[in-house]
Amino acid sequence: MKVGIDMGTVQGGAPAKLDIEELLATRLLVQGNSGSGKSHLLRRLLEQSAQWVQQVIIDPEGDFVTLSDRFGHVVVDGQRTEAELVGIATRIRQHRVSCVLSLEGLEADEQMRAAGIFLNAMFDADRDYWYPVLVVVDEAQLFAPSVSGEVSEEARKLSLGAMTNLMCRGRKRGLAGVIATQRLAKLAKNVAAEASN
Secondary structure (H helix, E strand, O other), rough: OEEEEEEOOOOOOOOEEEHHHHHHOOEEHHHHHHHOOOOHHHHHHHHOOOOOOOOEEEEEEOOOOOOOOOOOEEEEOOOOOHHHHHHHHHHHHHHOOOOEEOOOOOHHHHHHHHHHHHHHHOOOOOOOHHHOOEEEEEHHHHHHHHOOOOOOOOHHHHHHHHHHHHHOOOOOEEEEEEEEEOHHEOOOOHOOOOOOO
């Protein structure tokens, strides 16, 4: 069954559809300046595909926690221990639950650490649980920066490795990466290069 996600209309009034099967088989990169509508586009994509596919959102600003009200996404607070994050991510894969990893209020190092641990645990799930999952990472340049900044090298390597796994090797494991960034120059090249859409 082919499912077209309604993303709006094109010039002339025809519906703009996005093929969910194609999206799950590839990776998507959304790029635009601050205020250009990246988060709005991601929200539209998530709302329109919620009934069709499991979703995991890495949310650095708390923009997507309201998905829990309408669609039942579990909101996971990123301020947890490594063991707790691994356990939750593992159960998310096993039970095919959609969730939002909320990193709002955490320092950059803590955000990178939590996202890296969570994504790696999803990536490392047993083969029996490799169901299709739409993995959306907003402000991806925070988790896969092109240059080291004011964060610890340990947090940067953990997060960058997890994002690389998601975008380069995740498809085989059912993980369909959708990343949004303000500028391609701020995003690690090996992460951005894998996005075919």
